[in-house]
Amino acid sequence: xxxxxxxxxxxxxxxxxxxxxxxxxxxxxxxxxxxxxxxxxxxxxxxxxxxxxxxxxxxxxxxxxxxxxxxxxxxxxxxxxxxxxxxxxxxxxxxxxxxxxxxxxxxxxxxxxxxxxxxxxxxxxxxxxxxxxxxxxxxxxxxxxxxxxxxxxxxxxxxxxxxxxxxxxxxxxxxxxxxxxxxxxxxxxxxxxxxxxxxxxxxxxxxxxxxxxxxxxxxxxxxxxxxxxxxxxxxxxxxxxxxxxxxxxxxxxxxxxxxxxxxxxxxxxxxxxxxxxxxxxxxxxxxxxxxxxxxxxxxxxxxxxxxxxxxxxxxxxxxxxxxxxxxxxxxxxxxxxxxxxxxxxxxxxxxxxxxxxxxxxxxxxxxxxxxxxxxxxxxxxxxxxxxxxxxxxxxxxxxxxxxxxxxxxxxxxxxxxxxxxxxxxxxxxxxxxxxxxxxxxxxxxxxxxxxxxxxxxxx
Numbered sequence: 001x002x003x004x005x006x007x008x009x010x011x012x013x014x015x016x017x018x019x020x021x022x023x024x025x026x027x028x029x030x031x032x033x034x035x036x037x038x039x040x041x042x043x044x045x046x047x048x049x050x051x052x053x054x055x056x057x058x059x060x061x062x063x064x065x066x067x068x069x070x071x072x073x074x075x076x077x078x079x080x081x082x083x084x085x086x087x088x089x090x091x092x093x094x095x096x097x098x099x100x101x102x103x104x105x106x107x108x109x110x111x112x113x114x115x116x117x118x119x120x121x122x123x124x125x126x127x128x129x130x131x132x133x134x135x136x137x138x139x140x141x142x143x144x145x146x147x148x149x150x151x152x153x154x155x156x157x158x159x160x161x162x163x164x165x166x167x168x169x170x171x172x173x174x175x176x177x178x179x180x181x182x183x184x185x186x187x188x189x190x191x192x193x194x195x196x197x198x199x200x201x202x203x204x205x206x207x208x209x210x211x212x213x214x215x216x217x218x219x220x221x222x223x224x225x226x227x228x229x230x231x232x233x234x235x236x237x238x239x240x241x242x243x244x245x246x247x248x249x250x251x252x253x254x255x256x257x258x259x260x261x262x263x264x265x266x267x268x269x270x271x272x273x274x275x276x277x278x279x280x281x282x283x284x285x286x287x288x289x290x291x292x293x294x295x296x297x298x299x300x301x302x303x304x305x306x307x308x309x310x311x312x313x314x315x316x317x318x319x320x321x322x323x324x325x326x327x328x329x330x331x332x333x334x335x336x337x338x339x340x341x342x343x344x345x346x347x348x349x350x351x352x353x354x355x356x357x358x359x360x361x362x363x364x365x366x367x368x369x370x371x372x373x374x375x376x377x378x379x380x381x382x383x384x385x386x387x388x389x390x391x392x393x394x395x396x397x398x399x400x401x402x403x404x405x406x407x408x409x410x411x412x413x414x415x416x417x418x419x420x421x422x423x424x425x426x427x428x429x430x431x432x433x434x435x436x437x438x439x440x441x442x443x444x445x446x447x448x449x450x451x452x453x454x455x456x457x458x459x
Contacts, residue, residue, distance in 0.1 A: 226307035228278025391447035
């Protein structure tokens, strides 16, 4: 047993190129998104290592050495071979390192064996990401979610902190404390997990109330999704004049933020724009589960803006990773528009790309310089207007209740009183609200003007 330092940022990074990594990771519950990794193995290894270094820097680590190696399969005892263990041990002594970070998912026994051999704290990729999330969480719900994920991860590794007590020893005063301490810790840990889950249920109910209120008011929701550090928060700030924290680091923004975005062509003239946590390759399963309630805000959105770093050569691989996570949280059926950001770095021109059916597919812009933001607003209006009914309708004088309901919804843009006492109304109303009014009053409103003509007028 060794005394772990209470702090320390000098870290040695360990990354192995495993020839059987695809098969190994498919068996690991922490790497559910690795199904595409065998397509371009050599390039992916470089991506993984670069991203791992960025993760370590985002956590505040001072990287003193990077150790790489190749194995056919992970070693059951140390994950790495005994030769690498000796090499890392010498580097720890040479650089006075206080932490060893593995770019892999380690089993509890492997972490314990490595710490015993290296006499140094050992953290795997999942533990590193959890530490970053713990630093970034600001809201009450975010802190609860991170703590729950950390405790779920710790529950399988609890024994490693009490290896000196795990066996009963003979002699006076040395009997029994090991098993007693472990069982006490397990019970306390389990109680805390149950408590966190109960609190999250209450927070989730509050969030659902807000979502239901927006749906009743028929306010469309647009969620920004994308790989971490793609520029979502910068774009969010540009569109809403918000002050969300922005930094050139992974997971700079963790807690979801909601703001209103004004779009004059829509009923109510606004939508709710949501900035969500960025995704990453091999996002730990514990985090996906813990943040499921927050990510459900994405699955309930009317539209997803998939923000992509157009200047990154590997953006196609990142698109696949984001779509994998969206599928896990049930958001893969939500309509999506790809937003290719950072054209000021890639050299592309601001534009809108359409598919074979004439629907908007991609938008090229720069949130940093503002180029193409007008195209994005135009695309949002065009997409959301498909759920809007525009036109003129005549109401008899005795249908004043229907007229009042339309005014309550903010659906009447112009009104004219006809000579026979009827009302001629220009309406702009969501299809859902219109159907509710017609069903409640038992009527069918007949529109006089073609909606396509009015849609073209607003385009």
